[in-house]
Structures are given as C-alpha cells and as structure tokens.
Amino acid sequence: MKAEIHALLQQALKALGNDGILEAGAELNIPVERGRDDSHGDFASPVALALARSARCNPRQLAEQMVERLPDSPLIEKTEIAGPGFINFTIRDSAYQMLVSEILKADEHYGSSKLGAEQRLQVEFVSANPTGPLHVGHGRGAAYGAVVANLLRATGHKVECEYYVNDAGRQMDILAASVWLRYLQGCGETLPFPSNGYRGAYIQTIADELRSKHGEEFRLPANTVVENLPPDEADGGDKELYIDSVIERARTLLGERRYRLIHGHVLAALVEEIRCDLLDFGIGFEHWYSERSLMDSGSVTTVIERLREAGHLYEREGALWFRSTEFDDKKDRVVVRENGQTTYFASDIAYHLDKFERGFTRVINVWGADHHGYVPRVRAALQALQEDPARLDVLLVQFANLYRGGEKVAMSTRSGDFVTLRQLREEVGRDAARFFYVMRKSDQHLDFDLDLAKAESNDNPVYYIQYAHARIASVMRQTEEKGFRWRPADSTEVTGELGEDHELVLLRRLSRYPEIVEAAALAYEPHQLAYYLRELANDFHTYYNAHIFLVAEAPLRNARLGLINATRIVLRNGLALLGVSAPDTM
RNA sequence: GCGCCCGUAGCUCAGCUGGAUAGAGCAUCGGCCUUCUAAGCCGGCGGUCGCAGGUUCGAGUCCUGCCGGGCGCGCCA
CATH class of the missing domain: 3.30.1360.70 (Arginyl tRNA synthetase N-terminal domain)
Structure with missing residues (x-):
C-alpha cells in the first residue's frame, strides 16, 4: 500500500x-x-x-x-x-477488506518481499571462543544475529550464517592444559591446579572423556610435570607466567603429536557442545570457520605479505606493525609479535579478506559492544587491501544483565560462575528467551527479568502474543464442533461484511506487516517486529472481546473467520522470524 | 584524558530518513466472565523528552558545550 x-x-x-x-x-x-x-x-x-x-x-x-x-x-x-x-x-475500506484474501492466499509468504534482489549476504555471529559452554551473554548476540538473518531472508536476500571459531589462540592452550591436568588428576596423579586455569565442571567432563577414550596414553608422573615451574599466584608468583610454563611443559613432555591430540579433542568437544546448544536454541549455521585453517593454509602470511608489499607495514621494537592510523585508526596495530607469532588481528584481516573474496554483497558482523574499539582497525585493513569497507556492517550488541527477584545475577567467566545459555533455556523456555533477547533495541542494555520471562501471565509479552494465536486456533476448533465449516475460499466474496471499527483497526494493522518486516530488516532491528506483534495481538484480543465470530449468519461468520485466520498467519509468520513458536493450545 | 553507546511517565522501554496534540507494558486506582480459553478486554492517574545554547516553517530526533551511567582504549582473543 x-x-x-x-x-x-x-x-x-x-x-x-x-x-x-x-x-x-x-x-x-x-x-x-x-x-x-x-x-x-x-x-x-x-x-x-x-x-x-x-x-x-x-x-x-x-x-x-x-x-x-x-x-x-x-x-x-x-x-x-x-x-x-x-x-x-x-x-478505502474495500482495499483493506481485500487484504484478507491476499493474506490467506500468500499464507507463509505474506510479509516477504524481493527487496534484496537475491543479493548474497553473510551474517557472522556468536563466534564465542570455544573455551566453555555458551553463557547468557552470548545468547543475546545469538538470538539477535539469527533474527537479523531471518529478516534479511524474508526480504529477499540470500543469507549465509557463519560462526568464526577462535581455535588458534593462547586461551585454547590454557584450556587444553587445564583439561590435561584434570585428566592427570583423574589418573591418580596429585598436582596443583593453576590459578589461571579453567575451572568449570565441563573441564572435568572432557578430561574424563579423554581418559575413557585414550586410557593413560597422556599420563606422566606429577613430579615431572611440576618440577622447576615458576611459582603460581598462590605462591607469590605470576599466574600468567605460571600457566604459560605449564603449557610449555605439556608440549615438551607430551610431544607435539600428543599435545595436538588433546588440543583437538578439547576443541571438538567444546565446539560440539556449542553447536548443540545453539541448535536447541533454534539457531543453525551454514559455516563454521576455523581460525587455525587460516594459519595452516598460509592465508595469514599471504595477507601480511600483501600489506608489506603495499607499504603498510613497518618494524618497531622487534614487532611488525600495520600502519592503521593512515586509515583513521587511533594507533597502529601489531600483526606479528616480537616472538614471531601472528596476532589475532592478523588472522582477522585474513578472515575478512576471505569473506570479501567469497563474493558477498555485504558482510555483517554481530559483535559484543565491548569490541567497538576493534572496528576501525578491521576497516583500516580492508581499505589497505583495496577493499570497500562500506561492504562491512558491524552490529554491536550491548550486554544483557539477568535479574532474579529484583536482584542482578552476578557472573564471571573464568571462575566458571556463570549462567549458561542452556540453563537459561531450561529455566525460562526457548520462546521466552528468544523473545526477551530481541525485544530491546540492540544498542540498548538489556535487563533480562527471569521472573517475568517465566511468568505465565499477561505480564509476559511472549505469552500475550502466543495466546492470541492459540485463541484463534481454539476458535477454529470450535467452528468444527459447532458444525460450521470454513475454508479460505469461503471468505473471498464476503469480506465486505467487515465494517466494525475493531475489524478495520485490525485490518489496518495487518496491512502494516510487510512494511514492518522491511523496516526491521533494513535497520537490523528485530525489536520493531516484536513491538508490532504485541500491538497486533492487542488488536486481536480487543476484537475478540468485542465481537462473537461464530455467528449464525454465514457471510458475516465467514468474513470474520477469514479475518482472524489472516491474523493468525501474520502472528505465526512474525513469531517464526523471531524464532518463537506459535502454539495452537496454551 | 580520548573514543563509542545511552539518558523519554514511579519502573522497563518504543518513538520509522526532523513532521501535526510525545506513546506502550508493568505498577497503582476503578469497571467487564449464563456468550468462541479472564494467560483476556475497557477506563483513570502519571511527562520541564538529563541541562543550556544553536540550526529552521517545524527538534525527543540534527549540531556544540556541560552533567550523569555503561563499555573500550594490549605484542589478549
């Protein structure tokens, strides 16, 4: 319209x-x-x-x-x-009335458009380090990214979702070492656990798996492991220095082959857990992209070479620097460390170049807001490589805080003291979790009220919307029980009957749906859809209270059934975009 | 100190590329079930849009400066 x-x-x-x-x-x-x-x-x-x-x-x-x-x-x-x-x-009222047939006919396609003209887009999101299970902080980015992808698909874009797996860094080594130490303890060795190691219960689980699969293949006497290590923090030492020594010791004693086996086992276990968590959350990815693969294939060194040839690199204090200040970054950035290792940033340059070379019209990154300072250097690198940084959109998602009983739930990752995404889902349910995550604008801090999300009451916006859908399904069951019969075609000739104010209000709302999907997609703003669905549900509930649908006169009855079925379609389509189910009974 | 995000009703938040009288939920107060699920509906109360300037036909929205809150400023990822 x-x-x-x-x-x-x-x-x-x-x-x-x-x-x-x-x-x-x-x-x-x-x-x-x-x-x-x-x-x-x-x-x-x-x-x-x-x-x-x-x-x-x-x-x-x-x-x-x-x-x-x-x-x-x-x-x-x-x-x-x-x-x-x-x-x-x-x-004209007639224009609105005709909308009923249009929606019934379009069904699951109502609201979709060809706006995107089949452009290929990539949405990269979550990409949490595989150092433990996903926690509630990751959940928001996951829910947000998935809905943005859904909205872009609905507006005619070809979207690929990707998870970037940071499987190459020091954190992964700390993780592997943590598992190995738990494994040794499981074998009966007595040794201290590093204060900087990962302590979550999942570490123990993976260590146990390792032992049941590989027996004592990785067992070494405790004294050879700990002898001559520098003091840990508990003994007045430096915890970073200590953990690095433990990793070094593990590599030496185990040899590279066995060390890689453990590393690989830990990585696979955690990525699998993350993948399952996300799947249970209704989120799947086309690609899982490994940082290590960029290093193994030589892409990282190649891209560094390209930057060097183009004159964007220089040496200082033994390290190799990228002159990102030339492209509006605040300071230059290291790409190769003094010890010869490439930085995470170097991998990321290679990664983003690879994304661009894969031919996406636009590349969308969903990042936590704490990474905002990182954006300029990535754009700088793309510019230095003669790529158009405008093809990259970085969407920053602010943090989510959990509240239970009016109190903020405290969390910290390293200590293992955090609420996992899985726990959240088990506590409040997938629908509520998905909805709550996207009902606020993403650049707004989110207060996630667990009690409200769990509430089976009208306070809870998820139930409010789902209830509207269930009510319509219930009316349709009643239709059969009362001996009436309705098919979509029964409404086409009679929509002129829809003249009540409540009906016209509802029709106007339904007519807006395609505009909302389009606006939400273009602005990357799922919350617009969440608000719309609330309003649509409200219009329906109001109508429900004001009029009886199953009246004796067939034309009016069929017109009304057409209208509420059109409403049901929009509720269902909208909820589907948000990753929320549309139940027939509640 | 510098950069990014935010400041709208008691609380949580919308407000579409600047548009007409600033909206919703919760809370609170009061009504509505012999009728398709009351997990619902209707009404009342509630505002110097952080403060001060500026831009123009018009500013919650744009610009500048303050005040207040969050985050970031590694040869970590």
Whole structure:
C-alpha cells in the first residue's frame, strides 16, 4: 500500500514538473508515513513541505497542486491537505477488506518481499571462543544475529550464517592444559591446579572423556610435570607466567603429536557442545570457520605479505606493525609479535579478506559492544587491501544483565560462575528467551527479568502474543464442533461484511506487516517486529472481546473467520522470524 | 584524558530518513466472565523528552558545550 501511495505521489510530481511548476528532474525520495492520528488519514506525506523551500512557494498551495495531479486509484477514498501542507490519504475500506484474501492466499509468504534482489549476504555471529559452554551473554548476540538473518531472508536476500571459531589462540592452550591436568588428576596423579586455569565442571567432563577414550596414553608422573615451574599466584608468583610454563611443559613432555591430540579433542568437544546448544536454541549455521585453517593454509602470511608489499607495514621494537592510523585508526596495530607469532588481528584481516573474496554483497558482523574499539582497525585493513569497507556492517550488541527477584545475577567467566545459555533455556523456555533477547533495541542494555520471562501471565509479552494465536486456533476448533465449516475460499466474496471499527483497526494493522518486516530488516532491528506483534495481538484480543465470530449468519461468520485466520498467519509468520513458536493450545 | 553507546511517565522501554496534540507494558486506582480459553478486554492517574545554547516553517530526533551511567582504549582473543 505504502509503495502504491509512493508511486501516485511520484506521478503527481512528474506532472508538476511537466507543467513547469517544479523544476523537472529534481529526484528526491518522497516521504510517505503512516498517519499517527486517525484524523490524519492512513498515510501522510510532508513532501510539499520539503519541496516548498526550493520551489519558493507556499507549501499548502503546492500540496493542492499536487493533489490535483494525483492519478485516480481504487485504493484512495479521499485526500486532504492539512496543517502546514501535509497531504493525507484515506484508504478505502474495500482495499483493506481485500487484504484478507491476499493474506490467506500468500499464507507463509505474506510479509516477504524481493527487496534484496537475491543479493548474497553473510551474517557472522556468536563466534564465542570455544573455551566453555555458551553463557547468557552470548545468547543475546545469538538470538539477535539469527533474527537479523531471518529478516534479511524474508526480504529477499540470500543469507549465509557463519560462526568464526577462535581455535588458534593462547586461551585454547590454557584450556587444553587445564583439561590435561584434570585428566592427570583423574589418573591418580596429585598436582596443583593453576590459578589461571579453567575451572568449570565441563573441564572435568572432557578430561574424563579423554581418559575413557585414550586410557593413560597422556599420563606422566606429577613430579615431572611440576618440577622447576615458576611459582603460581598462590605462591607469590605470576599466574600468567605460571600457566604459560605449564603449557610449555605439556608440549615438551607430551610431544607435539600428543599435545595436538588433546588440543583437538578439547576443541571438538567444546565446539560440539556449542553447536548443540545453539541448535536447541533454534539457531543453525551454514559455516563454521576455523581460525587455525587460516594459519595452516598460509592465508595469514599471504595477507601480511600483501600489506608489506603495499607499504603498510613497518618494524618497531622487534614487532611488525600495520600502519592503521593512515586509515583513521587511533594507533597502529601489531600483526606479528616480537616472538614471531601472528596476532589475532592478523588472522582477522585474513578472515575478512576471505569473506570479501567469497563474493558477498555485504558482510555483517554481530559483535559484543565491548569490541567497538576493534572496528576501525578491521576497516583500516580492508581499505589497505583495496577493499570497500562500506561492504562491512558491524552490529554491536550491548550486554544483557539477568535479574532474579529484583536482584542482578552476578557472573564471571573464568571462575566458571556463570549462567549458561542452556540453563537459561531450561529455566525460562526457548520462546521466552528468544523473545526477551530481541525485544530491546540492540544498542540498548538489556535487563533480562527471569521472573517475568517465566511468568505465565499477561505480564509476559511472549505469552500475550502466543495466546492470541492459540485463541484463534481454539476458535477454529470450535467452528468444527459447532458444525460450521470454513475454508479460505469461503471468505473471498464476503469480506465486505467487515465494517466494525475493531475489524478495520485490525485490518489496518495487518496491512502494516510487510512494511514492518522491511523496516526491521533494513535497520537490523528485530525489536520493531516484536513491538508490532504485541500491538497486533492487542488488536486481536480487543476484537475478540468485542465481537462473537461464530455467528449464525454465514457471510458475516465467514468474513470474520477469514479475518482472524489472516491474523493468525501474520502472528505465526512474525513469531517464526523471531524464532518463537506459535502454539495452537496454551 | 580520548573514543563509542545511552539518558523519554514511579519502573522497563518504543518513538520509522526532523513532521501535526510525545506513546506502550508493568505498577497503582476503578469497571467487564449464563456468550468462541479472564494467560483476556475497557477506563483513570502519571511527562520541564538529563541541562543550556544553536540550526529552521517545524527538534525527543540534527549540531556544540556541560552533567550523569555503561563499555573500550594490549605484542589478549
């Protein structure tokens, strides 16, 4: 509908140009809005206000001249000029009534568009280090990224979801060492556990698996493991130095082959756990991209070489630096450390170059807001490599805090004292978790109220929306029980019966759905859809309370059943985009 | 100190590329079940849009400066 209004205005503008009232060719995007107030009609355009200045004329007068030149349309009941020069459009009831058949026919496709023209996009999200199970902090990025991907698919983009696995860093070594030490303890060796090691219960689980699979293949006497190590923090030493020595010791004693076996086992176990957690959360990825593979394939050294040849690198204090300040970064960044190892940033340059070379029109990264300082250097690197940084969108997601009984739930990763995504899902359910994560704008801190998410009451927005869907399903069951029969085709000829205010309000809301999906997708803002669904559910509940659907007169009954089934379709489609189920009973 | 995000009703938050009288949920107060699920509906109360300037026909929205909160400023990932 909005698009049609837009087209009408465009033709009027063109006519004005032809008549010499406006300068032709002044192509501007014509603003069309939904009327905020009923008295303003259904759509409004301030286009005359915007043009009045350059045309040096009275905006109301200009609006009048535009209205005179608007082509006829079956959509339009009337046009009015109001206020300083708004053009208000009132849509015919019949146009809304016809929407019922349109929605019933389009069914699961209602709301989808071809806006994206099959452009290939990549959404990379979660990408949490595989050093433990996902916790509630990752959950928001997971839910958000998945819905953004869904919205982009619904608007005609070809979307691939990707998880970048940081399987190459020091943290992974600390993890492998932690598991090995637990393994040794399990074998009966007595040794201290590093204060900087990973302590979660899952470490023990993986160590036990390792032992049942490999027996005592990795067992070594405790004294050879700990002898001559520097003091740990508990003994007045440095915990970082200590843990690095433990890792070094593990590599030496085990040999590279056995060390890699353990490392690989730990990595596989954790990635698998993460994959399952996400799957249970309704989120799947097309690709799991390994950082290590970038190093093994030589991509990292190749990209460093490219930067060097292009003159963007220099040496200082034994390290190799990328001159990112040349591209608006605040300081230059190290790509190769003094010890010869490449940095995480170096991997990331290779990774982003690879993404670009895979041919995506746009590459979208969903990152935690704590990484915002990292964005400029990635863009800088892409520019240095002659790539267009505008193809990269970085979406920053603020943190989520859990509240239980009005109290903030404290969490810290290293100590193993955190609420996992799995625990959250088991506590509040997948639907509530998914909905709560995306109901706030992503750049807003999220207060996640566990008690509210669990509440089976009208306070809980998830149930409120799902209840609307279940009620409609219930009415359809009643239809059969009362001996009526309804098929979508039964509504087509009778939608003219839908004249009640509540019905027209509901129809207007349904007509907005495609616009909401489009706006939410283009702005990467799932919360817009969440709000819309709440409002739609409200309109339905109001209608439900005001009118009986299963009346004796068949035309009216069939018209109403058509309307509520159209409502059901939109509720179901919208919830599906959010990753929330649409139950038939509650 | 510098950079990014945020500041809207008692609380949690919307407010579409600047548009008409700033909205919703919760809380609170009061109504509605012999009728398709009351997990629902209707109404009341509640605001100097952090503060001060500026831009213009028009500012919660854009610009500048303050005040307040969060995050980031590693040869960690």
